[in-house]
Amino acid sequence: MKVTLFTTCIVDMFRSNVGKATVELLERLGCEIEFPESQVCCGQPAYNSGYVKESKEAMKRMIETFSNAEYVVSPSGSCAYMFHEYPHIFAGDPVWEPKAKALAERTYELTQFIVDILKIEDVGAKLEGTATYHTSCHMTRLLGVKEPPIILLKNVKGLKFTELPGKEQCCGFGGTFSVKMAQISEQMVDEKVRHVEETGAEYLIGADAACLMNIGGRMGRLEKPIKVMHIAEVLNSR
Amino acid sequence: MAMKIGTEQFKERVDNGLNDEFMRGAVASAQDGMSLKRRAVTTDELGNWEEWRNHAEEIRQHVLEHLDFYLEQLSENVAKRGGHVFFAQTKEDANEYIRSVVQMKKAKKIVKSKSMVTEEISLNAMLQEEGCEVVETDLGEYILQLDDHDSPSHIVVPALHKNKEQIREVFAEKLGYTKTSKPEELAYQARVTLREKFLEADLGITGCNFAVAETGSFSLVTNEGNADLVTALAKTQITVMGMERIVPTFEEMEILVSMLTRNAVGQKLTSYITVLTGPREDLDVDGPEEFHLVIVDNGRSDILGGEFQSVLQCIRCAACINVCPVYRQIGGHSYGSIYPGPIGAVLTPLLGGYDEYKELPYASTLCGACTEVCPVKIPLHNLLLKHREMIVEKEGKAPVSEKLLMKAFGLGAASPTLYKIGSKLAPTALNPFTSGDKISKGVGPLKAWTEARDFPAPNKERFRDWFKSREKGDK
């Protein structure tokens, strides 16, 4: 199966290990990976700040970049969701709406792709330790992907899974919110860190690099000894 | 009290909120408790919960699309039963009409049951100008009123930010109360004091949960029973309703009342749901002799027909407030409006303007928790985004530095070449701030981030470089 990777700019620049793990994992599951060089950012930061005009240029670029893909897979629920939002953003545009729709229909978040398309629930991963999982808001609520990451994690050998209290609560990232309303964001992420600590887990796992950057960044500052891992990295552990 | 509360700027209000330990604890435990209760009687109990939401949504949308028809029908039917209907375009119109009724009736003692729209139009201020004693009879509102007109911080539980010790002090000072801070004892004191007020009132004022067009009725939803006493004992009754709070028949009223009570307080129905039609009938002993219905626009019609129309579907249940992670940290007063939380962040700028309230649409992470719970399916987080777009593109009210940054983003993100150069240079550009694999003291937009968090240093080898060299067979 041919998979076109949409890595997201955060992974490309700051979390290249997540991208590498995604490639290795999908290849191991029998996929052939393609990475179009012309991909940039999905436009979400500008779009969510109200700069719709500016963000549309980026979106058009992405639609064209992925126009020939069979399956577009992204290790980020939020960025994959953004592709699903494109048809609404271009609603009424005779040229771009159909193209946006076609892209949205072929776009999957990584764990969703593995469970729903590849029909694999156990990827044969192994990781010793206790872990908890942060359910990212965009991935669960807006993209509607709830079960797949949990199914996959529960099948990781050696991993003891504990549920995160208040898991439905946002970590306080919110894109530019984290800098625009930094004070509020700090209180939100602090509560999230307290909840992570309560679980006693060694690993905090998530499927969105942005949320992990936020929670991990706060835990780093507070010198909490909890290791942050993207789910691609966990599923790629042997 | 008008819609606007307090005089501080947004930033200052948030500071106050974040520093109020009691309030934050109270809000957090209220949110957790309310969410459990709500889930028990919504998604858990009703397996087809989405169908309920869909039905509530279709009712609200239908009503808004045909609002002029239903308001006309309502007014005909109220008049048929001997009630008087006044359509008030502005809050001034509403106040002037109510003033004329007060003067005609020579009313001096007024009891009120909880109503957001009367707060919105500053009704109490006018009534006090007229020399009337106005008593709020909802326990929470009564506490706030006694405490020198403190502002509500939640639309269902207005005194959520106050603890029982603070309430005891207020009662001691204003009512000569001498007992303890036990909620039962405090509530009993309120019962005794307010019972007198109910019995001596010459005018009762209520809001309206849902008016029923077909019969000219309207419903009031309470747990305390105060709305019943307000409407049963005074000789004159005035009901003030926001113009969108209407349904076609009892059958739609039933659905929305069910959605309201389940989502607002996690109850299948509240203790009192009172459906009133007209003034008392000829031989009735209780109920008002005279009934006035004031239907208020006050900026609502400007919302109709536009991109924000769906906000008028709101039934004021506060489910969005009870799940909002931002409200959880900053509390209701931070919003500077009687309508806090996600619904407030959408509605307040529409009714009060961007000049006063341009920060509110940004007080959200767009996590979508509000949209997920809304029983009438208002796309709240999308409307917040819509506000941001208006502020940036139509109003030009965004900060210059942000505009420049976003322009640069627009260029960089749309152009692979620029993106490639920019992202490649990032590690070098950020090198002075980097120690090991993190940045602890950033500048520019990173400064706010690194006040509380580390930021990852950019990878020396980007993912795309790795992939390319791997394809070439280097790795």
Added chain:
Amino acid sequence: MVGTIQNRDQFLNQIANRLNRPRITIPIERPNWKYQPQYDVFKDTSQDELLEILKKQCKIIHTKIFTTDLAGLPGVVNDVVTEYGGGPVVTWKDERFSKWGLDPLMKQQWPAHNIELFEWDYTLGDENIHKAENANVGITISEITLAESGTVVLFSDKDKGRTVSFLPATSIMLIPKSSLVPRITQAAVKMREIFQETGHVASCINFITGPSNSADIELNLVVGVHGPIKATYIVIHDL
């Protein structure tokens, strides 16, 4: 007497204008709604099953519930009144009390034991309210009873004062078992039917679910705020 309507046209024109269409002049038919989940709740449930649902719900709403047949009714009513501390008692003027065999209790036994009984009498005007205000117990009859929420529905009229159910310190509601329906849906349908048949709606229809309460102080539930502090339902089996 017909009431007045002021400022209507200007107001409604503005709405139509905003909605970008002319005023609606032809009556709108009630839509065929796409979703109707309300009828699925306790569908095909027997009266006995509804009674069990009601009993369970009463625990949640802080309300005592007794079941009895007509023969036992006076005894149960008397026990509850005694437990609530006796009179004064206020009731509607309703021939059903007599029909259900409560006359000996209300008109002989209670007066003999100094339990004052006042029956609503509209010819006495405000005296009724004074009596209700000073009563210890108010007794009313549920016309429709909602099993799901544990709610009684009271319709006011000249003989059935609204205040009987909320001014006295405690409240007793008599519930003919046949008045049980699954939920508020069936009550709404019936209210519409009555309106369509008679062209009339009672000036006050009250849905009462247990005693009054409030959670306004630190979200602590306080039972008994403005309305009754305690409430008891008595379900009558053979009605």
